[in-house]
Amino acid sequence: xxxxxxxxxxxxxxxxxxxxxxxxxxxxxxxxxxxxxxxxxxxxxxxxxxxxxxxxxxxxxxxxxxxxxxxxxxxxxxxxxxxxxxxxxxxxxxxxxxxxxxxxxxxxxxxxxxxxxxxxxxxxxxxxxxxxxxxxxxxxxxxxxxxxxxxxxxxxxxxxxxxxxxxxxxxxxxxxxxxxxxxxxxxxxxxxxxxxxxxxxxxxxxxxxxxxxxxxxxxxxxxxxxxxxxxxxxxxxxxxxxxxxxxxxxxxxxxxxxxxxxxxxxxxxxxxxxxxxxxxxxxxxxxxxxxxxxxxxxxxxxxxxxxxxxxxxxxxxxxxxxxxxxxxxxxxxxxxxxxxxxxxxxxxxxxxxxxxxxxxxxxxxxxxxxxxxxxxxxxxxxxxxxxxxxxxxxxxxxxxxxxxxxxxxxxxxxxxxxxxxxxxxxxxxxxxxxxxxxxxxxxxxxxxxxxxxxxxxxxxxxxxxxxxxxxxxxxxxxxxxxxxxxxxxxxxxxx
Amino acid sequence: xxxxxxxxxxxxxxxxxxxxxxxxxxxxxxxxxxxxxxxxxxxxxxxxxxxxxxxxxxxxxxxxxxxxxxxxxxxxxxxxxxxxxxxxxxxxxxxxxxxxxxxxxxxxxxxxxxxxxxxxxxxxxxxxxxxxxxxxxxxxxxxxxxxxxxxxxxxxxxxxxxxxxxxxxxxxxxxxxxxxxxxxxxxxxxxxxxxxxxxxxxxxxxxxxxxxxxxxxxxxxxxxxxxxxxxxxxxxxxxxxxxxxxxxxxxxxxxxxxxxxxxxxxxxxxxxxxxxxxxxxxxxxxxxxxxxxxxxxxxxxxxxxxxxxxxxxxx
Numbered sequence: 178x179x180x181x182x183x184x185x186x187x188x189x190x191x192x193x194x195x196x197x198x199x200x201x202x203x204x205x206x207x208x209x210x211x212x213x214x215x216x217x218x219x220x221x222x223x224x225x226x227x228x229x230x231x232x233x234x235x236x237x238x239x240x241x242x243x244x245x246x247x248x249x250x251x252x253x254x255x256x257x258x259x260x261x262x263x264x265x266x267x268x269x270x271x272x273x274x275x276x277x278x279x280x281x282x283x284x285x286x287x288x289x290x291x292x293x294x295x296x297x298x299x300x301x302x303x304x305x306x307x308x309x310x311x312x313x314x315x316x317x318x319x320x321x322x323x324x325x326x327x328x329x330x331x332x333x334x335x336x337x338x339x340x341x342x343x344x345x346x347x348x349x350x351x352x353x354x355x356x357x358x359x360x361x362x363x364x365x366x367x368x369x370x371x372x373x374x375x376x377x378x379x380x381x382x383x384x385x386x387x388x389x390x391x392x393x394x395x396x397x398x399x400x401x402x403x404x405x406x407x408x409x410x411x412x413x414x415x416x417x418x419x420x421x422x423x424x425x426x427x428x429x430x431x432x433x434x435x436x437x438x439x440x441x442x443x444x445x446x447x448x449x450x451x452x453x454x455x456x457x458x459x460x461x462x463x464x465x466x467x468x469x470x471x472x473x474x475x476x477x478x479x480x481x482x483x484x485x486x487x488x489x490x491x492x493x494x495x496x497x498x499x500x501x502x503x504x505x506x507x508x509x510x511x512x513x514x515x516x517x518x519x520x521x522x523x524x525x526x527x528x529x530x531x532x533x534x535x536x537x538x539x540x541x542x543x544x545x546x547x548x549x550x551x552x553x554x555x556x557x558x559x560x561x562x563x564x565x566x567x568x569x570x571x572x573x574x575x576x577x578x579x580x581x582x583x584x585x586x587x588x589x590x591x592x593x594x595x596x597x598x599x600x601x602x603x604x605x606x607x608x609x610x611x612x613x614x615x616x617x618x619x620x621x622x623x624x625x626x627x628x629x630x631x632x633x634x635x636x637x638x639x640x641x642x643x644x645x646x647x648x649x650x651x652x653x654x655x656x657x658x659x660x661x662x663x664x665x666x667x668x669x670x671x672x
Numbered sequence: 673x674x675x676x677x678x679x680x681x682x683x684x685x686x687x688x689x690x691x692x693x694x695x696x697x698x699x700x701x702x703x704x705x706x707x708x709x710x711x712x713x714x715x716x717x718x719x720x721x722x723x724x725x726x727x728x729x730x731x732x733x734x735x736x737x738x739x740x741x742x743x744x745x746x747x748x749x750x751x752x753x754x755x756x757x758x759x760x761x762x763x764x765x766x767x768x769x770x771x772x773x774x775x776x777x778x779x780x781x782x783x784x785x786x787x788x789x790x791x792x793x794x795x796x797x798x799x800x801x802x803x804x805x806x807x808x809x810x811x812x813x814x815x816x817x818x819x820x821x822x823x824x825x826x827x828x829x830x831x832x833x834x835x836x837x838x839x840x841x842x843x844x845x846x847x848x849x850x851x852x853x854x855x856x857x858x859x860x861x862x863x864x865x866x867x868x869x870x871x872x873x874x875x876x877x878x879x880x881x882x883x884x885x886x887x888x889x890x891x892x893x894x895x896x897x898x899x900x901x902x903x904x905x906x907x908x909x910x911x912x913x914x915x916x917x918x919x920x921x922x923x924x925x926x927x928x929x930x931x932x933x934x935x936x937x938x939x940x941x942x943x944x945x946x947x948x949x950x951x952x953x954x955x956x957x958x959x960x961x962x963x964x965x966x967x968x969x970x971x972x973x974x975x976x977x978x979x980x981x982x983x984x985x986x987x
Contacts, residue, residue: 216710216754216948223723224754225712301723303711354756370755370765371936371944372839395838397934401821405836406934409828530947560704560949567713568705581714592717 204670205390207651209414209663210406214396218368219353220340221295225303227580227661230340231416232374232394234662237278238343238359241269241288242334246667248441248492248582248659250334254283254344254360264329264613271320275383277346278364285322289314291344292324304341304581329611331618332583339582340660362387362666372396376665388669407433407646414647414654416663419532421479427646437481438643438656439492442578444482444533446541446636449573451596455524459517461633464574465503466510467548468541474639477536481642487626488585491640492657495622499630503637510548523551524573529562533641534576541576541636567594578641582660585625586610588634595635602628680973684966691962692744696737699951705729706753706949727753740955749956754948759956762941769839770937773853773860774922780861781868781918788865789872789911794899796877804869811866820859820932827855837933856933860926864918871914875907882906908979916972920965 215228220238235243241255252258255269275283294300296308310333313325326333336342349358357365362384363376375393378386395412397403400420406412407427418424427433446468454460470484483491486499514522524545528538535556542552552574557565566572572594579587587593589606605628609621630637643658650671655664707723708715724730731739743750749759792804828836834855840848879885880903888898927939938957945954977983 214944216950217756219756223707223710223726225710225714298718299722299726301711301719301726303719304714305716305719306714369839369841369936370762371940372841372934395934397837399931399934402824402837402932402934405821405824405829406838409824409832409836411828411835411838558704558947560702560706560709560947563708563713564703564705568708577713579713584714587714 204672205388207389207392207414207665207668208395208412209392209416209665210395210397210403210412211415211663212396212398212403212417212419214371215374217354218357218365218374220343221291221302221345221350222354223301223303228396230661231663233357233359233361234340234343234660235361235664235666236363236376236392237357237361237365238340238345239361240337240339240343242338244335244338244582244660244662246655246657246659246664248490248657250338253338254288255337258334260613264611265326267324267326267333268317269322269324271322272383273320275360276381277349277360278358278379279346279349281346281348283344283346283360284319285316286319287344287346288322289316290347290350292342294345294350295342302341304339306586307336307339307342329613331609331611331613335583338660340662363392366391385666387666389665392665394663413651414645414668416643416645416658418644418646421481421642421644424479424481424644424646432649434647434649434651434654436645436647436654436656438645438658439483439490440580440641440643440658441490441492441582441584441660442580442641443485443488443490444537444576444578444638444641445488446537446638447572447575447577447595448633448635449570449594449596450598450634451570452573454517454519454522455573457517457519458633459513460519460522462503463510463513463517463519463548464545464550465633465636466506466513467544467550468503468636468638469505469544470500470638471505472544473537473540476540477533478639478642481644482639483642485637485640487630487637488579488588488635489622489626490582490659492659493583493622495619497623497626499626500637502630503633507544507548514549520549521551522549523553526552526554526574526576527562527566527572528554528556528576529559529566530556531578533578537576537638541574570594570596574636576638580641580661585622585629588629597632597634599628599632599634602632676977677974680970684970687966688959688963692741692959693737695955695958695962696740699955700733702949702951704949706951709949710754740952744956744959749960750952752945752950752953754945754950755953759953762953763938763957763960766936766938766941768842769853769935770923770926770939772849773857773926773935773937774919776850776853776857777860777864777922777926778915778919780857781865782915784861784865785868785872788869790876790899790904792869792873793876793880794895801873804873808866808869811862812870814862816859816863817928817932819862820856820929823855823859824932837935839935852935856926856929856935859929859932860922864922868911868914868918872907872911875910876903879903879907905979909976912972912975912979916968920961920968923964924961 211231213228215232216226217224218233220229220233239253243251243253245251254272256272257270259268292314295302296311310326310330311324312327315323362379362382364379366375366377368374373393373395378390397406404420404423407415424435428435448455448461474482484500486502489496528534538554542554545552566575586606588597589603591598605621605624612618645654647654653667653669707720752759752762788804792801795801824836827833840852842849885903888902924938926937927943930937930940942957
């Protein structure tokens with residue numbers, strides 16, 4: 178007994194000796210967190226992971242244009258631009274007096290270098306298609322560059338605002354994966370792999386001086402750890418908070434604010450349109466009508482998420498609510514199956530490891546069972562999913578959130594895993610790509626949404642919510658995440 | 673002793689070779705293309721091919737095995753597919769967390785388990801013994817991730833004595849580093865200490881029943897002196913075996929605790945490597961761990977010989 182008392186005593190003494198209260202947030206320091214660690218810090222080579230952009234975009238690296246929190250295109254390294262009458266030539270006027278973090282001056286040569294590198298034959302840019310339409314990049318003078326396109330392209334300026342289209346310097350590009358050098362308001366300081374990336378304000382920044390001077394981005398994927406990091410005050414801002422089930426606890430605590438916005442993540446029950454009986458639109462319609470979106474949002478997302486009826490973000494001005502086309506109607510679903518002459522249907526449902534998929538899977542299984550479709554669930558890893566579902570199309574159903582902005586083009590790709598094909602759809606997407614008139618663009622975007630909804634090209638479920646948890650004294654937080662970004666220069670502490 | 677050491681080293685080399693073949697083969701069979709994983713769902717086929725060529729994934733299997741082995745023999749573990757930095761560097765960063773954490777946890781384990789086990793055995797069936805046995809029963813039964821969460825809740829969230837997780841980094845000073853590892857080390861040590869205390873107790877009880885203990889007592893040695901001079905030393909062999917296993921386990925098996933406290937340790941590196949198909953990292957780290965386990969076992973065997981003179985003469 179005496180021994181255990183000594184033990185307890187020494188444990189307490191040890192804890193007391195080591196215990197110090199954590200440092201309180203200063204007015205210029207920010208500790209933020211996100212779920213996933215980027216595999217590299219170079220968004221331009223061989224990495225599609227959103228986390229790369231979340232860390233680097235508009236913090237370390239900058240592009241010609243930028244996409245703001247509302248999804249609109251803004252000037253950045255290009256302070257203005259002229260577009261030729263035929264829509265083929267873009268002349269960018271660049272910011273002056275810009276230097277890279279290593280002191281190298283920024284000029285039109287860097288723009289040419291970066292764009293040529295991204296579109297080169299041996300390019301390993303994960304979004305190489307953004308640059309596919311460029312036929313030449315020409316330096317006019319150190320502050321002017323022209324980009325010539327093969328055909329007019331309505332979303333070209335938007336594309337140049339993606340995190341993959343940032344401008345790098347030939348002097349530092351080779352080592353950007355581990356020591357990123359950009360033109361942005363923050364300089365890279367260190368990356369303790371598995372733990373955090375830290376950066377500090379760039380004293381020579383060409384634009385406005387940001388309020389936050391030092392920032393640390395920690396990577397915490399475990400939901401319990403995420404909640405504890407917030408409650409313990411270790412983290413001031415957590416974007417993409419992984420524990421939605423605990424938000425009520427945080428909301429009830431006056432130290433914090435919870436901001437719920439939307440992402441560009443269309444979560445779909447993808448159907449293999451090329452595989453019988455899913456090549457029959459009636460069968461796909463039957464599946465779509467069997468899905469209760471609100472039950473899925475409540476069950477899989479703890480109520481956070483917006484129902485969608487097509488493959489389009491509700492935060493886009495051209496969005497149309499088409500959820501009525503595939504409304505929840507199990508009776509209709511049953512009669513559609515009877516009309517299609519399908520009975521005893523058994524389908525495979527392959528679930529990648531994302532929480533939304535693993536939680537929605539069993540609910541969908543039950544909903545489809547209610548209309549007489551038997552669903553066999555298989556849990557797969559991402560790498561397995563990419564090979565067997567995405568590349569080999571060995572699946573009937575799967576649940577995935579497509580998070581890239583304006584990615585409706587994937588339904589026009591015959592080699593894509595949806596195996597969807599529609600001449601009308603392809604024509605609309607092709608026309609949209611070369612349309613720059615805003616009214617016609619909106620019209621075409623609506624047409625695109627309607628074709629997909631009426632073809633029941635997939636089970637359109639919900640738009641992923643963007644849940645941010647932060648210290649209440651922090652302001653400037655983006656509610657929506659139209660592209661993956663954590664723009665630190667927009668944030669500031671209350672006085 | 674020399675022939676003993678030589679024999680052990682040869683068998684270590686054979687084990688490592690067999691392990692390398694098994695590890696390589698298993699990771700070859702695993703579905704999933706690293707290049708596809710890295711480029712994601714918008715990638716075009718020609719971009720994928722370019723990346724495969726860049727990573728050397730288009731080389732024949734046999735060639736890749738031999739270049740991996742040849743690299744390891746002169747200390748080059750390859751370049752991580754995803755992190756794009758040398759695997760050696762990644763491993764060293766992680767070992768700087770995992771090894772001190774394992775040692776810290778093992779030290780706590782021994783500091784608790786040895787006295788607890790010895791006292792329980794020496795006062796068999798007393799209230800102390802019952803308390804130790806009861807407490808260790810609970811310690812073995814409590815899942816350590818749950819205990820970790822409780823520690824985090826009490827000491828980080830409520831009392832603010834510690835951060836809820838993360839690793840400050842040794843460059844912030846020894847004290848900060850140790851502080852980050854304290855809660856995880858306690859969480860890891862609890863079940864290990866419970867197991868070890870029970871092993872210590874039963875091993876010591878066995879030894880206390882030996883004839884030489886009775887002889888020592890008959891010669892007039894006091895109970896305490898008999899205990900410390902003869903019994904404890906001889907009871908250490910099974911205890912050391914367990915300590916060796918525990919160290920290997922703590923080095924690589926702390927993955928759940930690493931997750932709870934988001935520590936950048938070896939366990940998480942492997943887990944991440946597997947899910948992201950960073951196969952070169954997984955292969956090399958697993959090989960290093962195999963080496964570490966074999967090496968620790970070797971040290972334990974050497975320690976047996978040093979502790980027990982009877983084993984020395986058998987060789």
